[in-house]
Amino acid sequence: MDSARRAKLADALVLAGRGDRNAFAAVYAATSAKLFGVCLRIFPDRNEAEDVLQDAYLTIWNKAASFDIGRASPISWLVAVTRNRAIDRLRAKKRVGTSSIDEAVEIADAAPLADTQLIEAADDRILHDCISSLDQRDAMFIRSAFIGGSTYADLAKNEGQPLGTIKSRIRRALLKLRGCMEAAA
Amino acid sequence: MTAMTDEDYTLAGEYVLGLLDAGQEAVVAARISTDADFAAEVEAWRLRLNPLLGPEQAAPAHIWPKIEKTLPAATLQDVGSAKLTFWRTLTAMSVTAAIFLGILLLQQPAPVANPTPMIAALGSEDGRSAITATYDSAQGTMLLTPVALDTGELYPELWIIPADGKARSLGVINGDRPTKMDVSPDMRQYMNEGALLAITPEPAEGAPGGVATGPVLASGKIRIL
Structure with a gap:
């Protein structure tokens, strides 16, 4: 997103935070494809993804006043709100027992295939290459957390390993991923 | 640092x-706002x-109308907190921008000694409510002209929301015809450019305890003519 579009989106989001519905409609028009993509990544079922998208935009409307332009770009804030709404829903579903952590890990495991097909932009390419350079298991943990909603506790239980072991393993992987992406940027 | x-x-x-x-998330969230x-x-x-x-995926066309329908009406609290957000945002702006604003403010003409009439046009997003207000700061009186205002069984209460974001009641007004009202002396300090006037539907005797209960029907900022 170029800087003019980003500034326009930030302005619209701030206005939406003051209750301006037209500005909120502009936010929707500029970001719904991006945010529907986020919902579909977490909920591959289209009907469910649509429900989450609707829910996410209501949350955005209610929280827009707390958007702090000094702390985040509008698009990363919007993606974070949407991802968190979707993950909350995913975790709630798991709690009622319709799905399990293993299922989340399976979804996450399937993701590399999709990535290979869809990666085009340079930033995406860097992320893809750097994740590929990690230990396969570590890459799976990262996907399972970000897309499948797994916490440290979930991963430790699933792997049958002590919490401390999983934590230090993922922390090492995060530093490696960060180093790789900083070097490539 | x-x-x-x-x-x-x-x-x-x-x-x-x-x-x-x-628990850890809450600690990190607090750190984001301070560090x-x-x-x-x-x-x-x-x-x-x-x-x-x-990747991006076009959202189906039927989603937006559903979202729009479920948006709650803005409340007086929303309007007030939004003003605070504005000030927070301004504080967070870069030093360069702040200096630039300072220059702009310096270039504004010096305030004149004569009291200047202040006006506000109060409207709503859907265009169903409109009312104009003209305030005479020398007399402390305000002329209110309702163009369109429907409060149903309830009565329109007028609020002033200055920069602190807190709504203060100016009293229940006549929603049917133009009227001149006295702004009580303790409220005149808030009648400044940039402060927000807003109307909510309330019981005949005014909102209980001075706290608005209804949605904002119309709002508008005070401007200097």
Whole structure:
């Protein structure tokens, strides 16, 4: 997103935070494809993804006043709100027992295939290459957390390993991923 | 400003990935609002990882009308907090921008001694409510002209919301015809350019305890003519 579009989106989001519905409609028009993509990544079922998208935009409307332009770009804030709404829903579903952590890990495991097909932009390419350079298991943990909603506790239980072991393993992987992406940027 | 450590880098990454438990998340969220370097690292992790949440997919056309229908009406509290957000945002702006604003303010003509009439046009998003207000700061009186205002069984109460974002009642007004009202002496200090006037539907005797109960029907900022 170029800087003019980003500034326009930030302005619209701030206005939406003051209750301006037209500005909120502009936010929707500029970001719904991006945010529907986020919902579909977490909920591959289209009907469910649509429900989450609707829910996410209501949350955005209610929280827009707390958007702090000094702390985040509008698009990363919007993606974070949407991802968190979707993950909350995913975790709630798991709690009622319709799905399990293993299922989340399976979804996450399937993701590399999709990535290979869809990666085009340079930033995406860097992320893809750097994740590929990690230990396969570590890459799976990262996907399972970000897309499948797994916490440290979930991963430790699933792997049958002590919490401390999983934590230090993922922390090492995060530093490696960060180093790789900083070097490539 | 302390230098970021590897622990800070990983903590920011763990937060964005959602690996932390609720207690740790709350601690990190508080740190984001107080530590700019750490906030920048959280933002950097989001930018690094967000490609995993793609690609874009056009949302079906029937979604937006559904969202629009479920948006709650703005409340007086929303309007007030939005003003605070504005000031917070202004505070967070870069020093350069602040200096630039300072220059602009300096270039404004010096205030004249004669009291200047203040006006406000109060409207609503859907265009169903409109009312104009003209305030005479010398007399402390306000002329209100309702153009369109429907409060149903209830009565329109007028509120002033200055920069602190707190709504203060100016009293229940006549919604049917133009009227001149006296602004009570203790409220005149708030009648300044940029302050917000708003109307909510309330019982005949006014909102209980001076706290608005209805949605905002119309609002508008005070301007100097």
